[in-house]
Amino acid sequence: MLKKTVAKALSEQVTAEYYSAYLYLAMSAYADRAGFKGAANWLYVQAQEEMAHGTHILQHLLGRGAMPTFGEIKSPPSSFKSIREVFEKVLAHEQTVTGLIDKIASIALREGDHATYNFIMWYVNEQVEEEATASEILSKATLVGENTALLYSIDAELGTRVFTDPFAATTA
Numbered sequence: 045m046l047k048k049t050v051a052k053a054l055s056e057q058v059t060a061e062y063y064s065a066y067l068y069l070a071m072s073a074y075a076d077r078a079g080f081k082g083a084a085n086w087l088y089v090q091a092q093e094e095m096a097h098g099t100h101i102l103q104h105l106l107g108r109g110a111m112p113t114f115g116e117i118k119s120p121p122s123s124f125k126s127i128r129e130v131f132e133k134v135l136a137h138e139q140t141v142t143g144l145i146d147k148i149a150s151i152a153l154r155e156g157d158h159a160t161y162n163f164i165m166w167y168v169n170e171q172v173e174e175e176a177t178a179s180e181i182l183s184k185a186t187l188v189g190e191n192t193a194l195l196y197s198i199d200a201e202l203g204t205r206v207f208t209d210p211f212a213a214t215t216a
């Protein structure tokens with residue numbers, strides 16, 4: 045059975061992951077309307093990943109005998125100045141999420157919940173990757189500046205991203 049503090053932190057993270065999905069859907073819609081179909085695809089896949097992250101935490105809660113609480117998912121921003129600004133916000137958002145995940149790891153350790161600590165370590169590692177990827181895209185977008193041809197070449201690269209369920213092996 046999960047301790048209340050751990051269950052609360054995990055439930056809040058389910059909401060946070062679903063907010064992330066909602067945020068990336070809004071960004072994807074902006075990118076689509078701005079003509080960056082590749083970035084729209086990348087952000088849509090990102091939204092799918094976030095839903096998988098949230099659902100996996102929900103399954104952990106249920107698997108440990110806890111009833112999740114479903115928090116409110118706030119409305120995300122949906123207008124941006126540029127595609128570069130979108131990726132600035134992706135990076136800033138992932139940095140915030142890293143802080144939330146680290147907090148859960150600290151709570152799990154404090155409560156002596158090694159199963160949750162072990163579970164959340166996947167997310168700790170995932171956040172390193174999430175920040176690195178967002179940072180790399182942002183650097184490229186910054187380097188090309190206003191060069192439309194190069195910007196569209198980055199967009200084409202982002203268009204190749206395909207969703208794969210990060211937990212397929214564990215949920216099959």
Ligand code: FEO
Nearest residue numbers: 061094097141174
């Ligand atoms: Fe669920 Fe983008 O981390």
